Structure formats: structure tokens, C-alpha cells
Amino acid sequence: xxGLPALYGLTGAMFAAFAVLELADRSNPKRVGTAxxxxxxAVEFFAGDALPNLASGAIVVAxxxxxxxxxxxxxxxxxxxxxxxxxxARHGNRLxxxxxxxxxxxxxxxxxxxGSGLVDPKQATLVAVGLGVIVALGVCAAWLRPRLVxxxxxxxxxxxxxxxxxVLPQVLAALGAIFALAGVGDIVGGAVGHVLPAGNRLxxxxxxxxxxxxxxxxxxxxxxxFPVMTAGVGLPxxxxxxxxxxxxxxxxxxxxxxxxxxxTPLAANYNLVPVALLDLGDRWAVIRAQVATAIPLLVFNxxxxxxxxxR
Amino acid sequence: xxxxxxxxxxxxxxxxxxxPFAVVVAAALVTGVAAGLAPLAVVAAxxxxxxxxxxxxxxxxxxxxxxxxxxxxxxxxxxxxxAGIGAATPGRLLGTYFVLRQATAxxxxxxxxxxxxxVRPLVAxxxxxxxxxxxxxxxxxxxRLRALAAATDNIAxxxxxDIFIAIASILLIKGxxxxxxxxxxxxxxxxxxxxxxxAALVVHGVRLWRLDRSFVW
Numbered sequence: 013x014x015g016l017p018a019l020y021g022l023t024g025a026m027f028a029a030f031a032v033l034e035l036a037d038r039s040n041p042k043r044v045g046t047a048x049x050x051x052x053x054a055v056e057f058f059a060g061d062a063l064p065n066l067a068s069g070a071i072v073v074a075x076x077x078x079x080x081x082x083x084x085x086x087x088x089x090x091x092x093x094x095x096x097x098x099x100x101a102r103h104g105n106r107l108x109x110x111x112x113x114x115x116x117x118x119x120x121x122x123x124x125x126x127g128s129g130l131v132d133p134k135q136a137t138l139v140a141v142g143l144g145v146i147v148a149l150g151v152c153a154a155w156l157r158p159r160l161v162x163x164x165x166x167x168x169x170x171x172x173x174x175x176x177x178x179v180l181p182q183v184l185a186a187l188g189a190i191f192a193l194a195g196v197g198d199i200v201g202g203a204v205g206h207v208l209p210a211g212n213r214l215x216x217x218x219x220x221x222x223x224x225x226x227x228x229x230x231x232x233x234x235x236x237x238f239p240v241m242t243a244g245v246g247l248p249x250x251x252x253x254x255x256x257x258x259x260x261x262x263x264x265x266x267x268x269x270x271x272x273x274x275x276t277p278l279a280a281n282y283n284l285v286p287v288a289l290l291d292l293g294d295r296w297a298v299i300r301a302q303v304a305t306a307i308p309l310l311v312f313n314x315x316x317x318x319x320x321x322x323r
Numbered sequence: 324x325x326x327x328x329x330x331x332x333x334x335x336x337x338x339x340x341x342x343p344f345a346v347v348v349a350a351a352l353v354t355g356v357a358a359g360l361a362p363l364a365v366v367a368a369x370x371x372x373x374x375x376x377x378x379x380x381x382x383x384x385x386x387x388x389x390x391x392x393x394x395x396x397x398x399x400x401x402x403x404x405x406a407g408i409g410a411a412t413p414g415r416l417l418g419t420y421f422v423l424r425q426a427t428a429x430x431x432x433x434x435x436x437x438x439x440x441x442v443r444p445l446v447a448x449x450x451x452x453x454x455x456x457x458x459x460x461x462x463x464x465x466x467r468l469r470a471l472a473a474a475t476d477n478i479a480x481x482x483x484x485d486i487f488i489a490i491a492s493i494l495l496i497k498g499x500x501x502x503x504x505x506x507x508x509x510x511x512x513x514x515x516x517x518x519x520x521x522a523a524l525v526v527h528g529v530r531l532w533r534l535d536r537s538f539v540w
Contacts, residue, residue, distance in 0.1 A: 016378060023381055053380075060374035066363060069370025072348060080345025100396025100403060107400045111392055111444060114385060118434040137434055138381050148388045156395050166390025171383065176344045182379045183347055189372035190351040190365070194326040194358035230330055235492065239499050247503060259507045262496045263485065263515035270481040274474075277337060281379070281438070284343065286473035289443045292466050295343070301467070301474035305527050309482070312522045320515075 015132030017061070019142045024057030030168040033161065037087040045083025046172065049075060053179055072183060079176035086172040103156075110152055117144030174288040181281040188236050197236060200227055201244030208245075213254050214318050220245045221314040224265050225272035225306075232278025234269030241265065256321040264317045271310040274302040329354030382439060389444050401445045402452035411453040413468060414535035417475045418528055420446055424479035425520060431487035433480060438473060447472040457538040471534065475527065482523035485516035 027050045034040065034047040052071050060068060078084065100107065121140020126133035149163055171178055191197060204223040208216060223245055227237035246265055250256040273279045276299070283298045292298070329350040336346030348369070355365030389397075405411045427435050436442075447469045454460055454468055484490050488509035496512055 019381055019384075020377055023377075023384055026384060026387070056374065057377060057380075060377055063370075063374070065367035065371040065374070067370065068374045069366035069368070072369050072373050073366060076345045076348035080342040082342075096394070096396045097399050098396075099394075100399035103396060104400065105404070107392055107395065107397045108445075111389070111397060114388060115435045115440060119432055122434070135378075138378060141381065141434060142384055145384045145388055149391075152388065152391055156391070158391060158394075162394070163387035163391040166394050167387035168390075170386045170390040170393075176342070178383055179380060180344055180347070182373060182376050183344065183351075185376035185379055186369050186372035187347050187351045187354075189375075190354050190368060191329070193360075193368060194329070194354045196326055196329065196354060199324065199327060230333075235495055238492075238495065242499060243503070251505075258500055258505045259511045260515045262500055262507075263493075263512045264519065266492050266496055267482065267485065267516060267519045273481065274477060277343065278333070278347075280343070282477045286438045286442060286470075289438055290447055290466075290469040290473060292470055294466075295340075297466060297470040298473045298477070301470040302478060304530060305474070305478050305523065308526045309519065309523055312526075313519055316518055316522075 013132050014130060014139055015135050016138070019135070019138055020057045020060065022142055024054045026164070026167070027051075027054035027057060029164045030054075030171055033165055033168050034172075040085050040087035040172075042083060042085030043087070045078055045081075046085055049078045049084055049176070050171075052078075072186065075176070075179065075183075084175050086169075086175070089169055106155075110148065110155070113148040113151060114141065114144035117141075117147055170289075173291070174285060177280060177284050177288045180284060184232050184278055184280050187278075188231060188233055191231060192236065197227060197231060197240035198244070200230065201240040204241070205244045205248070208249065213322065214314075216245070216249045216254065217318045217321075218314050220250055220261070220265055221268035221310060221317060224269040225275070225310055228269040228272030229276040229278070232273075232276055232280070234266060234273055237269050237272070238262075238266055241269075250321070254322055257323070260321040261317060264313050264321070268310055268313045271306040271313065274306040275299055325357040326354055328357045382437070385439050389439065393444060397444050398448040401448045405449045405452040406456060408453075411449075411456060412535045412538070413450045413454045413471075414531035414533075416450055416453045417446070417472060417534075418531045420472075421475050421479045421524065421527060421531070424476060425483035425524065428480045428483040429486040429520070431484075431489060433484055433490075436476065436480075438476060442473050442476050446476065454538065475531075478523055478527055482516070482520045486513050486520060488513045 031047045031051040031054060034043050037043050052075055056071050118140045121143055122137045125131040125136040125140055131139050204219055208219050223241045224237055227241055228234045231237050246261055250261050251258050277283055286298050287295055332350040332353050333346060351369050352365055356362055424436055450468050450472045485492055493509050493512050497509055500507055
């Protein structure tokens with residue numbers, strides 16, 4: 013069965029190739045540090061299951077030292093705008109069709125692969141994404157006739173533009189695990205439960221929705237905040253105290269957490285990765301563009317829950 | 324209370340504009356030690372969770388495809404298509420993307436689009452081209468528009484994915500409630516995602532409409 017191990021091998025091979033190409037890029041003054049960073053990521057992908065936990069942890073610390081010590085850089089990227097414009101005119105909308113191969117295979121694979129017996133059904137989407145990448149590269153190689161290393165080199169330039177933020181979502185997931193181990197959420201959730209004025213239903217609803225948003229901002233993840241806030245405030249106060257309907261309370265509570273996700277740099281894959289991908293320069297740029305939607309929606313969620321959950 | 328020291332590390336680290344990667348790892352180490360674990364045990368726990376969450380980073384397999392297509396003119400093609408549409412404005416373009424993204428996410432098709440898949444190669448260049456039909460963009464305006472393109476993708480998917488009954492968060496809610504002796508059906512939960520999805524469309528739609536008004540026709 014094809015599952016995560018095959019996918020991790022493929023990803024590791026890609027990062028290993030990036031490390032090698034990085035070393036050869038003389039235009040990058042920090043090529044050694046950058047190559048070490050991608051090489052360590054590759055090692056973790058190849059050997060993450062076999063390595064002792066302490067060794068994986070040492071890799072995380074080494075990555076943090078490289079990133080924090082400013083060891084990563086990027087080479088000089090030459091963009092031939094005229095050539096690209098000519099290529100765009102020549103290829104036309106077939107470029108969009110090629111860009112749609114991965115999503116199309118991902119969706120088709122998610123629907124079809126679980127029943128095939130060839131693929132770990134729990135990982136069907138990820139396996140399908142990997143399969144889509146291979147199909148797309150095959151089609152593009154036959155159609156565009158790139159040099160052999162061109163896709164890898166183009167990918168490396170893109171990954172260099174993103175830099176350490178590439179693995180930040182993964183390390184934030186690990187931070188969430190440490191927070192859970194240390195009981196951080198329970199302490200914060202307990203504190204919210206204590207400061208509530210008794211008897212005011214709208215205040216209790218607002219404490220739950222606001223608490224979901226706030227704890228999500230601190231933990232970077234609504235899924236981590238949900239059990240804490242719902243066990244600490246949602247169930248005891250809103251469901252048992254005020255006799256609320258648990259289904260809308262929990263569902264709208266989760267959506268209130270998503271309002272917090274829009275406002276925290278700890279939600280790296282949504283709020284920090286695009287800063288690098290789009291060359292925005294300011295770490296808060298995406299969050300600033302989201303706050304004006306997130307706050308009205310949090311207010312809406314609070315009023316909605318108060319209106320529909322207590323009938 | 325000592326375990327909250329990790330949160331303080333994050334707040335202070337971000338306020339001082341230190342490297343987020345280093346700040347997050349420092350926060351994890353401080354939290355673990357404050358919780359009474361041996362330093363090496365914290366490093367091991369961090370490594371274990373890092374290895375277990377590798378699937379989060381698998382999406383980067385896409386970059387060779389996107390990078391190759393960008394070298395062969397994908398962004399330029401996206402721009403020129405929009406530049407040829409008379410009715411294209413940045414607000415209308417992002418609004419259309421918002422609706423498409425919400426509709427597909429509500430059907431569970433989350434992997435169809437995203438920051439790497441669509442926003443960088445397609446949506447952001449298209450929004451820029453639509454804006455440039457009206458007036459030239461300075462650097463700050465260009466970046467604000469790109470940030471809004473990224474925000475539009477995030478908001479659309481967050482407030483539509485829970486309409487799909489088999490999405491991770493709906494299953495998490497169902498499982499949590501079941502563990503607390505409350506039985507709900509996934510449909511009974513996902514139906515409550517619809518009002519907020521509509522509200523997100525209205526709020527963000529109004530913002531996009533105002534964005535268009537900020538351009539002098």
C-alpha cells in the first residue's frame with residue numbers, strides 16, 4: 013500500500029535535490045547555510061520514523077539556530093520578462109490546463125483511490141497530490157521540454173523565496189503538542205471560566221466565542237483551542253447552565269476560533285507563508301487584510317449563537 | 324501558571340521582531356521545561372511531534388510544477404487574460420474567486436486551491452492586472468492588493484469548509500461531544516456553518532466592493 017512513507021521519501025528527495033542545487037548556486041552568498049537547512053529537512057523526511065526522537069529534536073533545534081542566526085539566503089534570480097511574455101503568448105491557456113493537473117488528480121484521487129486497495133485510504137488526498145505532481149511534471153516535460161534540472165531549480169528558487177517559513181507550520185504543530193503536554197490550554201481556559209459574571213447569558217456566549225478566538229490566536233490553531241474552551245466554558249456554562257443546544261454552540265464556537273486563526277501569525281501556513289510567497293515584506297500584511305473581516309464575523313457568530321442556541 | 328512562560332516568549336519574540344522560527348522553538352523549550360520536564364525530554368518531545376506532523380509540509384511537493392510553469396509564462400498569461408476582460412476589476416475578480424472557493428470547499432474540495440496552488444501563480448497576478456486596467460499601482464498598493472488576495476483565499480475556505488460533513492473540524496466536534504456523552508449528527512453540526520458562510524460572503528463582498536470604489540474609474 014502506498015501511504016505516507018512513500019510520500020515522505022518523495023518529499024525528502026526533493027529537499028535533498030534543493031540542497032545540492034543550492035550548494036552549486038554561486039550567486040547565493042549564504043548557500044552553505046541554506047543548503048544545510050534543506051539537507052536537514054531532507055534527513056527528517058527520509059528518516060523521521062527511524063531516527064530517535066532526540067535526534068529529530070536536535071534537527072529542529074539546528075533548524076531554529078540556522079533560521080534565527082540568519083544563515084539562510086537566496087541567490088540572484090534572473091527573470092527574462094520578454095522571454096516569459098513570449099512563452100505566455102505561445103502557450104496560451106494550456107498553461108492553466110497544466111496548472112490544473114495537480115488539483116484535478118488530487119480531487120479525483122481523493123474520490124477514487126480509497127476503494128482501489130493500492131493506497132492507504134486515510135492518506136488518499138496527500139497520496140493523490142504526490143501522484144498529481146508526478147503526472148504534471150511528466151506532462152510538462154513532454155510539452156515544454158525543459159532541461160532535466162529545470163523543474164527542480166525553479167522549485168528551489170520558489171522555496172528559497174519562502175525560506176524557513178516552509179517548515180514553520182510543521183514546527184508550530186509540534187509547539188501545539190508541547191502546549192498540550194504542558195496543559196497550557198487548560199490553564200487559559202480555566203481562567204476564562206473564572207472571570208465570568210454569573211447569570212448574564214450574552215456575556216457567557218461572548219466569553220466562549222471570544223475565548224475561542226483568543227485561545228486560537230495564542231495556540232495558532234482552532235482545533236487545539238476547541239476542546240479546552242468547550243470543556244471549560246461551552247459545556248458547563250452554555251449547555252448545562254443555560255440549557256443551550258450543543259450542536260449550534262459547538263459548530264459556531266469552532267467558527268469563532270477560525271476568526272482568531274485569521275488574526276494570528278502563529279497560523280503560519282495561512283498568514284506567514286503568503287507573506288513570503290507574494291513578497292509582501294511585512295509579516296502582518298495578510299493579517300491586516302483579514303482583521304476587518306474577522307472582527308465583524310466574530311460579532312456575528314456571538315449574536316447568532318445567542319439567538320439560535322437557546323430556544 | 325509557570326507553563327504560560329512559553330506564551331510570553333512568543334508575544335515578546337514577535338513584538339521584538341525576532342525570527343519566528345527561532346521564537347517558536349524557544350517557546351516550545353521554555354514551556355516544556357516550565358512544565359517540569361527534563362530539557363532533553365523536551366527536545367525529544369519536540370522532535371517526536373515534528374516528525375509526526377511531516378504531512379503538513381508535503382504540499383511543497385507542488386513547487387517544481389508551479390515554478391516550472393511560472394518560468395514558462397503562467398503569471399504573464401494570467402495577467403494578459405484579465406487585462407483583456409473589460410469588466411474585470413480587482414473586487415469583482417476576488418469576489419468571483421471567493422464564491423468559487425467557498426462553493427468547492429463546501430463540497431469538501433479544499434485541496435483544489437490555496438496559497439501555493441492558486442493565489443501566487445494565478446489570483447494575485449490577476450487581481451493586479453485588473454487593478455492596472457484602471458490606474459498604475461505603486462509598490463504599497465500592489466502589496467496591499469496581493470495581501471487581500473491571500474486573505475480572500477483564507478476567509479473563503481475557513482467559512483465554507485465546515486458545511487462539508489466529513490471535514491476534520493466537524494469530525495473533531497462530533498468526537499469531542501460524543502466523548503462528553505452528547506450525540507449529534509455531522510449534518511446537525513454542518514448546517515450551523517451555513518449562516519456564517521453567508522455572513523463571510525456579505526462582509527468580505529462589501530469590502531471588495533469598497534476596494535473597487537477606491538479605484539478612480
